[in-house]
Amino acid sequence: MAVVEKLGGDGAGAQFVPCWSCKGPVAARALFCHTCGAVQAPGAVDHFTRMGLAPGFDVDDALLEKQYLGFQRVLHPDRFAAKPARERAIAQSQSVALNEAYEVLGDPLKRGIYLLRLRGVNSAAADDKTVSDPALLMQAMEQREALAEAESVDAVENLMIAVGAQAIQLLSDISRAFADDDLDSANRFVLRLKYARKFLEEARLKRAALES
């Protein structure tokens, strides 16, 4: 599809494409054609734009959910059950894009990794790359040893409370780092958050094993 670019503006948002249904011009980001009403394919926009939210680490969960449900209300394929197959398929791709955006923005860890990527930083937390943060590795090792030695539900829960508090602290650390545009620190804190999450998951499993 021919994308007409840079039409006398800053270029970035000034794109429009022919509507697949009536062939007339429609903004690349529009959900529905203003002429014929046909649902449009999801544009290549970032998750924040898709949800109508300002990009940033601090996301209001209630607002995110409201936006998500609002968009699903009009774009979910069930709304197009009586429409031609092609329109249903387009609605499905819109719904898929919303689910993906909701998953990423709704989870601070995924959101942090995603924000870093938007800023051109490929976070080590994004995959299982080797980690070169000796302090983090040392702390992770100590915590794991403590978990391995914990023999009661109470002991496991005490560890969970401690690491959970660290995770909460990390959220405000990450937020501040992004606010200060300090991407190195943001990257480091995001990786720590990933380790804290992993630990909490293992602790939950151990607690379940001890309980049964």
Add this chain to the structure above:
Amino acid sequence: MLLQIHEPGETPEPHALERGQAIGIDLGTTNSVVAMVSGSHPEVLRDAGGDGLVPSVVAYAYDEPLVGRMALAELARHPDLVISSVKRLMGRGAEDIKKLAGALPYEIAADAAAGGMVRLKVGDRVLSPVEISADILRALKARAEASLGHAVEKAVITVPAYFDDAARNATKDAARLAGLEVLRLVNEPTAAALAYGLDSASEGIYAVYDLGGGTFDISLLKLQKGVFQVLATGGDAQLGGDDFDHALAEWAMKRTGINGLTSGEAKILLQAARAAKERLTTAPGAELKAVVAGHEIRQSIDRGTFEILIEPLLGRTLRACRQVLADARLSATDVKGVVLVGGSTRVPLVRAIVADFFKQEPLAGIDPDEVVAVGAALQANALTRGSDTLLLDVIPLSLGIETMGGIVEKVIERNTPIPVTKAQDFTTYQDGQTGMLIHAVQGERETVDACRSLGRFELTGIPPMVAGAARIRVTYAVDADGLLTVSAEERTTGAKAEIAVKPSYGLSDDEMADMLRDSLTYAREDMEKRLLLESRVEAERVLLALRAALNADGKLLSEAERAEIDRVAHAVRERIAGEDRAQIHAAMEALDRATHDFAQKRMDIAIQMALKGQRLDEVEAGMATDGAR
């Protein structure tokens, strides 16, 4: 400029109504129910005696299969020709059945061992569970048609949330065989919540505890402003009220020292056990009576003994409840209401343990046997006539791919909202490798053996490279019915392969084609008719879009140009009225050519406007952010 956000479904277009009324079907293990919305109220369709339940039983004693009570009546005379609880075999292979050996009173056809879906030997016939389910669906369709007085072609069919991809596909195949188009497969607990949600306009977290004849589901839903959002779902696809019957029958056999029953005798004993179980729901004691293998079984049982027998089974349901709460990161006290679904929730002990677990009395205002069909009817109505409610469901079991050493790499985690698409990159492990076998599996375990095989296919045409150099992107796409499509692409060359996963234990395309040929209700003409309908709908869409474009920008055309477009559009309209699909397509192509210059002019005008500083996107970007309300 007009900024209308078209609200789909609010004002159904003419063709939407033509597509006709859709019914809701609960295709259950023990009983099935059909319901529809008439006026604004959902209604269960009943027989002359007022009974809404159609036993999911088919008798193959005569030329035409008998379904429901009439089939049950044949049980004493032709136990071998009467098939029940076939839902437990949907999408199952011979290997699965071995695990259930003894628990199922069926005779498995010998050739089933060759792989593919299990087949049952019923007298002279060899039948797949899909065909048997299709017979039940035909009976339900007939009941609806008798009540409406005209043909019914569309349905929403419910499946257990815990049904895997193979079982979902099998259900859809059965509907196709019965001549029903499936608008949506809806998870049973979600349908039940829909039935309750409409009445009470409730908001908050609800748990749906669904113990049917053969399956157990537990789902957590968040209800707010008409949106039913499934947070997590879990359960046990092989646990249900049938197991209570088995426990009772085994107890009776142990007490009387009878064993080695034939499958027909086992059915009679199980039927007697079921009757005793049902009496124990209201009475403190009951008698289990049956004549099998020349012996008369007569055993008194009190409710307490029955409860001891079924307690371990109920423990398994509570384990699933705990898991699903953990998955949703919730505790039992977060749950605002508990909905009971399934005939097995009539058992007093079930109600007691659910109340104890969630610390509240469960809701049971709607008949637990009918509530799912009521929800399905509401959803069928919503899909055909529009509605404010929306179901957002999740995938019940993780989807993965086999990697080296039989290890499963998860591609989509369970409880991910659907529809969803996820991609992962893989690479070759040998120098010069030109093909790659993609094996899709479903389940939570880490090895392929412990998961369910959904399908395999091969990506070929990978250019020879050193091991690890190729970049193969495998994409899993799950639609709103929870059905999976897998595609694979070698990214350096673009070599592609795609399959809609035909489950290993499903029907092959050839088998399906054979069955369709054999089927009386779904002849080739029906297929053609359906394609013709789809073409008409598409052509109507093109004409509507053109009318909108002409209303907005018709002034760009000269009178002669306008007349030519009108002429070609009129030809499309004429073809729509005809019966020839090819002609509709030819007319649409002619229209596409005839409007090409018009479309170009519209784009050009937009460019000029943009150059003048009237940026279209500034106006329309508003739509992208204002859509959420």
